[in-house]
Amino acid sequence: MAADFLLARVEALGRRSAAALAEVGYIAALFVEACYWLLFGRWRRQPVRLGAIFKEAIGVGVAAIPVVGLAAFATGMMLAIQGVYTLRTFGAEEQVVIGVAFSVTREFGPLITGIFVAGRSGSAIAARIGTMQISQEIDALRVIGINPVRYLVAPILAAMLLTLPALTVMADLLALLGAALYCAGDMGLPVNIFFDRTFAVLSAGDVLEGLAKSLLFAVVITLIGASNGFNVAAGAEGVGRATTRSVVLCCIAIILVDMVFSFFTSR
Amino acid sequence: MNSQMPNGYAIEVERLVTHYGPRKILDDVNFTARQGEIMVIMGGSGSGKSTLLRHLLGLHRPTSGSIKLLGQDITKLSADQMFDLRKNMGVAFQGGALFNSMTVGENVELPLREHTRLDDNTIRIMSRMKLEVVNLAGFEDMMPAELSGGMIKRAALARAIVMDPKLLFFDEPSAGLDPVVSAELDELILTLRDAMNMTIVVVTHELESAFKIADRITVLDQGRILMSDTAAAVRASEHPRIRSLLDRTPRNDAVNPDEYLERLTREIIRA
Secondary structure (H helix, E strand, O other), X not given: OHHHHHHHHHHHHHHHHHHHHHHHHHHHHHHHHHHHHHXXXXXXXXXXXXXXXXXXXXXXXXXXXXXXXXXXXXXXXXXXXXXXXXXXXXXXXHHHHHHHHHHHHHHHHHHHHHHHHHHHHHHHHHHHHHHHXXXXXXXXXXXXXOOHHHHHHHHHHHHHHHHHHHHHHHHHHHHHHHHHHHHHHHHOOOHHHHHHHHHHHOOHHHHHHHHHHHHHHHHHHHHHHHHHHHOOOOXXXXXXXXXXXXXXXXXXXXHHHHHHHHHHHOO | OHHHOOOOEEEEEEEEEEEEOOEEEXXXXXXXXXXXXXXXXXXXXXXXXXXXXXXXXXXXXXXXXXXXXXXXXXXXXOHHHHHHHHOOEEEEEOOEOOOOXXXXXXXXXXXXXXXXXXXXXXXXXXXXXXXXXXXOOOOOOOOHHHOOHHHHHHHHHHHHHOXXXXXXXXXXXXXXXXXXXXXXXXXXXXXXXXXXXXXXXXXEOOHHHHHHHOOEEEEEEOOEEEEEEEHHHHHOOOOHHHHHHHOOOOOOOXXXXXXXXXXXXXXXXXX
């Protein structure tokens, strides 16, 4: 009896592992296909249209400016508050500038941007593609002769790759501004001095590391959203589940990717 | 393309077998449709008629067998050849499958935009012509969500015929429509065959509509073809399953006790 139970458990574990592996494979194939259409679609009579990319860029990027900006500003200020509180123990409040400068550009700028775009667009991509799947719109695309990956995924991927780094730069600046304003109020440190010191310690590499991360996040959000959307099977409830799953997986994946990336670049 | 169809068949399906997971859905299906005729595929729920349609559309890969559309075996075509063939195929899905983010006009224009290099005004005029054909003139700026069920089906039909395809597939044209609207759609299908000499495949379970439009009817039951003949021959058929479909009598399948027991206990009793 116990052996049977154990066997069933192992079997279930095996099934889940196989399913997870299959999903990773599916996502990888989706990535390759989307890149293929972006690069070579023009010669296969299936071009990815610039208009579609710009339309998506407005949806995933421009529309995210207020929420990402606000979150970044608040995060920057929060970092300064905690930094000053911690450094006061050593009487070294002035050093908060360095801490904030590095942590914002290398970590929090891209991370906050990624998480918020995942929340907005990771769900929206899954919901849109999932709804199209159950209303047979994906089938309709295919019978018209339009590759769904080329038409639906490639433009979003391009738009994400363009806008996420831009949003990250904005988030970096606003977070630094938040921190600068707190330091100005708390320690009387003038804002221009704050920025002078920040730019003195930062190298281009710090900012580029953040931007490289944001490119990875762009790929992760697009692909997880799209793959969850394409795999919707069970009606409206399935779309809801895919949407939730997409956001959760996007956020987790972003944090894990961030951790691994930081591990290899920050040592 | 006609040179490749010496026998005049626009559609030839031979020994088609398909599975969904371990379950066999279509079993040795053979079926043809001549150039310029309306072939109705009829059958109850779960008979495999939707599956057959999806394979005819090249949306799935069959387990075995061949599907020739306009003389080309779509199970062996490359992606590029399939892409070219699709310009000669139009499909109106059951729920319309209009793209909800686009207006009716943009929906109808989409195949032209993707497949042709015509200028904007020509595309607009051509799509308006098709909307005239389906009596939806003036609706091009509306969104699909603002249309009634019958209008959605007609808009989907306009999108399906905008490239003047040689093959038109129509999934359940009368499902969910009132009798008047459904009769109008039937008329429209007949007009399309006469005016454009299209080969039209209609999948339906509505008897009245089927007999009204069909040149020939293929009856599917549990994944097999019971009969594929003229409408008159199907109407006169003595086959018990066809009779029960036509006379709307419930089927009384004899139950095989062993199979029944096996179905109930499957995966519970381990060998």
